[in-house]
Amino acid sequence: MGPRPIITLHVPGALRAYCAGAAQLSISAHTVRDALEELEHTQAALYRNVCDETGRLRRHLNVFVNSDNVRDLDGIDTKLTPGDVVTILPAVSGG
Amino acid sequence: MADRVILTIGTKKGVFVAEAAKARRSFTLRGPFGPGVPVYATLIDTRGTPRVYASSCNPFFGMKVLRSTDLGKTFKETKSAPAFPKDDGRAMANIWALEPGPGKRELWCGVEPASLFQSQDAGDSWELVPGISNHEHARKWNPGGGGLCLHTIIRDGNRVHIGISTGGHYLSEDGGVTFKASNQGVGAGFAPDPYPEFGQCVHKMARHDAAPGRLYMQNHGGWSDWTGPGGPRPDIGVLRSDDHGRSWRSIAKGLPSDFGFPIVVHPHDPDTVYVMPLEPATRSCPGSAPAVWRSETGGASWSRLARGLPKKQSYFTVLRDGMDIDQMKTPALYFGTTTGQLWIGREGGEQWDCLFHSLPPIHNVKVAIV
Numbered sequence: 001m002g003p004r005p006i007i008t009l010h011v012p013g014a015l016r017a018y019c020a021g022a023a024q025l026s027i028s029a030h031t032v033r034d035a036l037e038e039l040e041h042t043q044a045a046l047y048r049n050v051c052d053e054t055g056r057l058r059r060h061l062n063v064f065v066n067s068d069n070v071r072d073l074d075g076i077d078t079k080l081t082p083g084d085v086v087t088i089l090p091a092v093s094g095g
Numbered sequence: 096m097a098d099r100v101i102l103t104i105g106t107k108k109g110v111f112v113a114e115a116a117k118a119r120r121s122f123t124l125r126g127p128f129g130p131g132v133p134v135y136a137t138l139i140d141t142r143g144t145p146r147v148y149a150s151s152c153n154p155f156f157g158m159k160v161l162r163s164t165d166l167g168k169t170f171k172e173t174k175s176a177p178a179f180p181k182d183d184g185r186a187m188a189n190i191w192a193l194e195p196g197p198g199k200r201e202l203w204c205g206v207e208p209a210s211l212f213q214s215q216d217a218g219d220s221w222e223l224v225p226g227i228s229n230h231e232h233a234r235k236w237n238p239g240g241g242g243l244c245l246h247t248i249i250r251d252g253n254r255v256h257i258g259i260s261t262g263g264h265y266l267s268e269d270g271g272v273t274f275k276a277s278n279q280g281v282g283a284g285f286a287p288d289p290y291p292e293f294g295q296c297v298h299k300m301a302r303h304d305a306a307p308g309r310l311y312m313q314n315h316g317g318w319s320d321w322t323g324p325g326g327p328r329p330d331i332g333v334l335r336s337d338d339h340g341r342s343w344r345s346i347a348k349g350l351p352s353d354f355g356f357p358i359v360v361h362p363h364d365p366d367t368v369y370v371m372p373l374e375p376a377t378r379s380c381p382g383s384a385p386a387v388w389r390s391e392t393g394g395a396s397w398s399r400l401a402r403g404l405p406k407k408q409s410y411f412t413v414l415r416d417g418m419d420i421d422q423m424k425t426p427a428l429y430f431g432t433t434t435g436q437l438w439i440g441r442e443g444g445e446q447w448d449c450l451f452h453s454l455p456p457i458h459n460v461k462v463a464i465v
Contacts, residue, residue, distance in 0.1 A: 015156065049156035052186035053179045060155045090155040 004028035005082040009035060011046070012089055018045040027086075032063060032076040035086055050088055060091045097464045100421060101166055103147060104431055104451075105134035105459030110149040112167030113450065117464070119427055119439065122450050128170040129161055136416070138193035138202070139463035148202070148218060150190030158187050160204075160218045166465060173218035177204050180223065185210070191246040192416075197270075205245035209236055209259045211271070227257055227265055227274045232293050236262040239296045239315070246415055247300045249310070256300060256310065256340055261285075263295035264312070266340050280343035282331030284318030289325045298356045299415045306365030310336040311394070312343060313415075316353030317375025333358070333370060335394050346394025351381045357418035361443070362426050366393040369400075369420070369428060369444065371413045378412040385409050387418075387428065387444050400440065403447035411436065416459040423464065431457025 009025045016023060025043070029035035036057070039047040051057055063070045064087045070078045080086070102113040102122065109127030129151040136150040147163040149170065158177065161170040179185045185208050192205030200217040203224075210228035212221045227233075227245070236243055239260035247258030255267040257274065266277040276293035283295045296315035303309070316332015330345040332353025347353035352372035361367035368390050374381055386401035411432035418430040428440035435454040440447050 048178070052157065053181055054184060054186050055181065056186065058155065058157060 001030060004030055004034065005080055005084070007035065007080050007082070007084040007086055009039075010085060010087040012087075014090070015046055015049050015088070018049055019043050029080055031080060032065065032070055032078050032086065035080065036076065062089050062091050063087070064089065099166075099465050100423075101139055101145075101147070101463050101465050102429060102437075103137035103139055103149065103167065103459070103461045104437060104454065104457055105137045105149060105416070106431075106435070106455040106457050107133050108455035110134040110137060110151075110161065110167075110170070111454060112147065112163075113437070114166070117423065119421075119423075119441070124451060125167065127455075128163075128167070129159070132159075133458065135458045136190050136193045136204075137459050137461050138195070139461055139465070140195055140202075141463050141465060142195060142199065145463070145465045146217065148193050150193060150204075152189050158190050158206075160190070160193075162218055175220055177206055177212035177221040177223075179210070183223075189242060189244065191244040192248050194248040194250070197250065203248050203250075203271075205248050205257070207242045207244040208238075209233065209243050209245040209262055211245055211248070211257065213271075224271060226267065226272050230265070230274055232262065232276060236294065241415075247297070249300060249302055251302065251307075251339070254339055256302075258297040258300045258312075260298065260315075261294055261296040263291075263293045264297055264300065264340055264343075265293075277340050278343070279341065280336075280345075281312070281314055281334060282318070282328045284315065284321055284328050284331065287324040289328050289331075299358045301358050301360045301368070303360045303362075303365035308337055308339045309365060309393075310340050311346075311358050311360060311368050312336070313355050313358040313370055316347065316355070319353075329353070333394065346390070349390075349397040350388055355413075356415040357413060357430070359418050359420050359428065362420060362422045363424070364391070367391045367443075368394060369418070371418065371430065373412065377410065379410040383408050383410055385411070387430070387440060389444055400444040401447070402445060404438070410434075414458055416461075417457055419460050419462045421462045421464060429460050429462055431460040433457065 104111040109130040111126035113122040115122040138148040140146045147167045149161040151159040160173045163170045189207040202214040204212040211224040249256040255271045257265040263278040265274040298313040312334040319329035330347035333347040334343040354375040359369045385404045411434040437451040
């Protein structure tokens with residue numbers, strides 16, 4: 001496996017207070033799982049909002065790689081390539 | 096000198112704070128704090144400089160504890176919220192109870208799935224209390240209608256009473272280190288055995304310092320018509336213990352229903368206790384006419400308090416933490432409804448007035464004189 005690609009993680013407005021106001025973070029990760037593990041180590045407060053104590057992605061959050069929901073790809077094992085944009089969004093829908 | 100009445104109102108869309116002079120003629124309202132996020136537990140901690148706490152149970156981003164040091168004018172998140180150890184396998188679903196602990200800055204917190212946490216630093220860090228959270232029964236408890244919640248924490252010296260839905264009543268006599276199920280006389284309507292060792296759906300418990308050993312319980316009643324195995328279970332919903340919760344007996348005779356959620360004791364009279372009977376099917380008051388019921392005889396007899404409340408076509412529910420009573424010489428009761436009304440029962444519940452009629456659905460009401 002080669003060097004970890006550098007991707008951009010977009011942080012939703014509601015969570016920016018947990019990463020010093022950053023709207024996006026640069027992360028080196030082969031997969032979404034790697035990216036979350038990186039968050040756990042470098043942005044622990046942000047991570048707690050995204051994953052529960054067991055390490056599972058919180059139930060009402062969606063993670064997109066570029067424009068695809070990881071649920072439609074390989075879940076958090078979805079592979080990342082350089083320049084990918086990972087976006088975390090609350091699963092708000094409906095009326 | 097304590098001269099203000101403070102109410103915390105935990106709702107589906109954040110916590111509100113209401114304030115009045117001691118006469119309680121009118122209340123001003125501020126909030127919501129933690130807007131849009133459900134609040135199931137609040138605490139007005141009057142030890143030393145008053146602090147106000149609220150749980151903030153964000154369905155997207157998890158649990159937070161909010162703290163105010165200016166009587167609920169502003170709130171900030173504490174440095175952390177209760178969380179299970181990573182290897183535990185359980186994940187926090189809700190915070191149901193916040194209570195003062197024995198230490199000056201100590202807090203106790205009941206959560207879902209049913210577990211107890213303690214903080215020694217006013218909520219900035221938390222530790223799991225293994226005696227109840229990892230009790231040998233813990234993995235056998237089941238969720239009730241509100242989830243598997245540890246919702247009641249009552250400290251009485253070295254005794255600790257815990258209420259779990261559905262788990263029942265647990266008693267510690269060593270300050271919370273070890274716990275035993277203590278449910279003799281506490282019925283269950285949803286299991287073949289009407290009096291199991293544990294697993295009852297306790298809704299709320301209350302006690303008074305002036306009546307050592309006595310406890311009141313609102314249990315999950317409404318089983319008088321049950322025809323399945325074990326037969327009918329009338330009057331199991333409202334109970335009293337006189338031996339520190341080791342055994343319990345019904346005090347439901349005279350009530351229109353033994354189903355309900357909150358139970359509250361008068362601040363100056365341990366014989367005076369309040370409940371709000373509900374029809375078990377609709378979770379609204381019998382005849383759609385809301386009323387609080389009061390016993391001034393420790394449960395031997397009951398009277399209906401409804402002056403000022405709607406006389407018909409009212410279908411709200413008052414949840415387990417939705418009613419409280421203040422500490423004034425002539426206390427007022429307060430209850431919040433699932434339809435967003437906050438009511439005050441002046442003169443100990445003799446006269447009811449609606450303080451706020453359009454709040455979000457109310458989960459929790461606490462009152463203190465500060």
